[in-house]
Each structure stands twice: as C-alpha cells, then as structure tokens.
Amino acid sequence: MGNVLLARMGEITLKGLNRGAFEIQLKSNLKYRLKKFGDLKIYQSQSRIWIEPKEEDNPNFVSMASAEEIMKAVCQVFGIVSVSLARKFEGDFESVKENAFACVRELLDANPGYKTFKVESKRGNKTFPMTSPEICEELGYLILQNFPELTVKVKNPDFILNVEIRESNYIYSGKMMAHRGLPVGTCAKGMLLLSGGIDSPVAGFMMASRGMPLDAVYFHSYPYTSDLAKQKVIDLAKIVSGYSGRMTLHVVNFTQIQLDLYKHSPQDMLTVTMRRVMLQIAERLALKNDCKCLITGESLGQVASQTMEAIAATNEVVKMPILRPLIGLDKQATCDISRDIGAFETSILPYEDCCTVFVAKHPKTHPHPEDIIEAEKDLDIEMLVESGVAGTEDIVINPFD
C-alpha cells in the first residue's frame, strides 16, 4: 500500500519561460478535480507532481480502492502523462530494502503469476552513499534471495520495481496511463456544437486536451425530439466535462426555426440551410460567452453535410474559426476514442436527435453558392438566428456533482 501518488508531466516540460503558468494551471486543475476525495496535499518538485493525504495520522490512502479511484481521476486531468502509487519513506539502504520487500510481497499477493522482475533506480540525492547501478544490483540480489520463486529478466519482466532516491525515498511498480495534452485553462474557451451522436463529444475531448475550456450548444427540437434526447446530451456534456471541467450547456429551442426552414427552403437544401443557421446561432452564443472559436465533430465525407462543398457552404456564414479536430479521422478511430473516454455507450442510445426528423431523402451533397442563395431567398435568416439566441436555456454542467 502506497502513501503517495506520483504524477508525471508531459509536454509541459518542453515549455520555455511560460512553463510556470502551465504548471500552476495543472496543479489548480488537479486540486479542483480531486476536491471530492477530501484533504490532499498536491505539490510539485523535480518535474513531478506529488499527491499525498494531508492528515498526518493517516499516512496511507484510505484503501487501495480509493487510491485507484483517485488515480483514475488524476488520469482525467490533461497535462498528466501517467501516475503511480508509491511508498514514500526516509532513511538509508536498510529502509529501502524493507520497503522493497513489502512492495514485492504485496505485488505477489495480488498477482500470484508473477515470476520475473527487474529493479530500476534513480538517484537525485547525490549524498546517498550508493550509485543507481549499485542500488539495482544489491536490491535485485536481496529480492532473489528472499523470494526464491522470482528470477531476474531485463527485457519484458512481469514487473519492474522502481526506486527513486530524492529528498525522500520512493518505491513503486507500474503506472496508470493518462491522456497527456495540456492543462485545460491554458488557452481561450471554445464553443462545442454538441449533438447526441458519437463524434461531437470526441471533438470536445480532443480540443480540451489541448488546454481549451469548453462551453457547449445543443439544438433541441421538442416535440420532434424527446426530452430523453436532451437528457442524453446533458449526460454527454457531463462526460466531456469530466475532462474539460465545468461548462455551460446552451440549449437552443430550435423547433420553430426548424419548422420555418422546412416550410421555406427546398427539401434537398434543408440540411445546409439548417446548419448555416445553427452555426450563426452558435457563433453569437460564443461571442456572448467569451469563446474564441467553434468546435464541431465534422469528419470529411462522413455524411451529406460533411462534403467539402457542404462544409464550405456552412463555413462562410461565420467569422470565428471553426475547429474540426475529427476532420481527417476514420470513424473507427473516433469510436475508439469515444469508448476510451466513456462516452460511447451513452452516444449510441436510440433517442432521435434533431438530425433524423427533418432529413431530406436525397440531400444535396455538393451545393453550389447559387443553390444557397436560392434556398435562403424566402428566409429571414437574421430573425431566425436572433430568435434562436433569445430562446436559449443555460444549464451548468458540473462534472463532479
């Protein structure tokens, strides 16, 4: 049982003079993310972030299960590469040996099949009387003597025992991989167009992994879509916010707008005109909420509205950059990420989202500019966009409620 978590930072360590700002943001995000686990000491030293229980009379995490839960939470914080549960202790080689034995014993209890191992060590504290290779050698020898069932294997052993001699000493084995990226909050906010599908939550996740905080907008067409569909989007927003942090979900009442579009624009252009209006509403909500870009889950060629011509037709109605992190991604790759972040099962729930009711049988896949002018000639676009912005309900999504 360890008493400290060791979290490794990735890309941040490559930063130059602004590295400090990234680190401060990362620590602050960790504090926020781990708040619900009680009083924890989170501090940084030597390119690592350390997390310890605060109470002095309770030097260990409450239980292995709770340590694992905290590790999972740490892994949801962008900027972290991996995390290990370690034993922290003071003293000379004798105490290193004792702790190493205890650690190996625990590992063998939990994994009776383990037969091979190796020791790796790092010595930051140069006053320690042994060098790193000496520690590996001596400790390896002692473990072999004490645990006759084990043999040393340098390549691909069943487990590696890591020893680090710093201001204190640390021993651990194994690590949980995190999502890397940059700490959320280190760049400006983006407005995610969130539907009930697989792609848009993944798009939000990917932008958040570059440090971008998010707000989201969802177009609701009740009664053509049920409130279960809306709840599904709220659930998806909550899943994304587990990574991106607190966000506001702007639910646009889209029913009347959609009916107007349906009545006054040609069937085969409906998807394009609808998306053009959606983007304009999203842009205005973005401006109102201090977002600097829009984010969509578009992937080139995936559906009729995602051909290059259709994307160009929707792109031209807004000034803000539209980020499309999935544009070159295969559907399978998107599904893999969706599963990885825990959104897939929610995304595939069957409730109709607003795309299925008003879909033309044969939408125009290569709309020309003149088609668009023709399609919108009977529409008061400005009025539709304004009514959309005005009829928006804001829902605060707090991932850790």
Place this chain on the structure above:
Amino acid sequence: MIYFDNSATTFVSDSVRAALQELTEDSVSANPGALHKLGNRAIEVYEGIRKETAELLGARPEEIFFTSCATESANTAIKGYMSRNKRAGNAVISTRTEHKATLECLEYLAKLGYEIRYLKVGMDGKPVPESLEEELSKGDVALACFTLVNNETGAVLPFENISKTIRAKSPSTVIYLDCVQALGKMPINLSTLGADMCSFSGHKIHSIKGNGVLYVKKGVRIDPLILGGGQQDGMRSGTQSPVLAGAFLAALKEVTTGIDESREKIAEINAYLRKELSSRGAKILSPDDALPYVLNVSFEGFESETMLHCLEIYDIFVSTVSACSAKQKKVSYVLLEMGVDRKTAANAVRLSFSRHNTMDEAVEFIKCVDEIYDQFLVK
C-alpha cells in the same frame, strides 16, 4: 391531465390504497408459513383473499396462484407445461401478435427443439381459421397460446370458436390464454371460458405493480418456475404476500362490477374518436370489432414518438407501440403482422382507456389534435 395509456398501466385506485393500508398492519404481517398464531392469522387472511379472487374469476381457490406479474405467469404456464409434459407433443401453436412475454417463451422453447407453428393473422387481428385447422391437422400439438384481447390494437380473439376447434381436432392440446387486457373490460368466467391456463396482471386493473395471477385448471400439471419453500402448493415458492394478493383482489372487485356500463361508456368515447380522427385523415388501425378500450391510430405526417411528445405538451399521455419496448425504436411487430404497411405503422399511436375516462376528455383530445396539426404538421 388526460391519461389515455391505461393498457400500459393504470393509476392505483383508492380501494387498493385502503387494502394496502389494512394489510400492512402488524396483526397480519407475520410470515404466513409461521406456526405461531400470528402466522396462522396471516395465512388465514391470505387464503381468504385467494378464495375471493377465485370466486370473482369463476375458478376454484386451488387453481389460483399469485405471481409477481403477468410475465411471470406466462413464463410459468408456457415453460412449466412443456417441461412437465414432455410426451404431450413437440409442437406449440400461437400467433406472432402475442405479447413479448409469450413470444420470448416460445423462442426459448424453439431453442430447446420444439416446433412453434405461428398461425396467419388477418387485418382484423384475428388468427385465420383455416390456418388454425391446418396447423392442428399436422398433429403433435401440446400447447396453444393466445391472447384474449391484443394489447396494441384491442383485437378480440374469437376464443369460443378457437377453443371448440382445438377441442374437436386435438383434444389433448392444452390452451394458455393471456387475459391481461381483457380483465375488468369484459366478463371472464374461468370455469366456462375454455382455457386451461390464464395470466392476469394487477397493475392493468388499478392495483400496484408487482402482482399478477396465474390460473391453472385442476388436472393440468406444470413444473413450477420458482423453486424454494414450496409455498402456494409448490407451484410458486417464496413467502406469500397477503398485501400484494389483497391489492389485486381489491382492484379485481372494483373492475368486475359494472363491466357492461363502463364498456358502453368507453364504446361511445371510442366511436366518437374514431369518427373525429378519421375525418381528419388519421387512419384507425384497431379492427372495427375491437374492444373499445384500445384505439390504435396512425397520424400521417407524425412519427409515433413525435405525436406522443406533441400530445405530452397538452398533458395528454398515450403510447407508441407497446410501452414495454418503446425504447427499442422499432415499428410495432403486431401491426406489421396484421398487414399494416411499415410507414403507417411507424406513425401509430395507441390510445388506451380505463373506465374512468370521460367523453369530455375525448372532446378535449380532439381539440388538441387540431392544434397539433396546425402547429407541428410537417408535410
């Protein structure tokens, strides 16, 4: 609020609430299997309930078993009969318009190697008579499974004719009948009905959820589904619940009085809705001679779920296909089997009434439908 979703479930009646109150008193709450006098009191109350329930259904007390729901009753009857009577035959006849509780049991039997023969069903929702004779004439039929009133369309099975045909052509065939939607809406006397096993559900007749009844005619032997302490003559183990049985009985008492008057009232409402809806271009999918308590109707231009949500805006509650599987987003298999085309079936909504619905509600319903057409119809 207008609640037209009574075939999905009904609201709990006051008499059921009173029965619940009474039967949760300490004095009747001991284990009916206990040997002390409190236990004796509990079993006495329980057997009293069983006797009264049997009387109201026209059965003998020993033919009545309390279950958790009609699905359990169906499982016990169908699987239990085939398991116990392995030499009775290798075939089961039924239709594809049965409730899932029956169909899934039949699928299960098919996997065990039994032959399931599905009869053809006509536009009127009834099995085609020639189809029944044909399948019976092939012989080896151990069991026949039917539904007295279809839960999606209200189609009433011509059960007298069917049971006569079965008795004449294949006397050893045992008949299971799902009576869930019929109970309290048409007179049922199990002693003369002609079925050997029947299932009933409490929550469809204003009881709470969690109680059902299985009727097994004396002389018909079946294996129990639930094994244990041997309660209810070993047919359904598990501590008997006077509370749940009592709730069922309280509801049953109520719905078996004034059946004809209620039906007349609902028939009027049904006729009014049929007329008004047809004149607005909606297509009535329930057969003309269906039980008036169920009205299946297809609104062109509205997917089922869209119409459901439109009505919800006006605080009117209906179902799409059958509520048990509404989240699976499929078109009703019952309607498809009857020969309704897919597009019409995709727009089908089920209105289902209880004796407490009124003509005023029907009038209000039509008014709201008009507003919905005005506001939400996508042509």
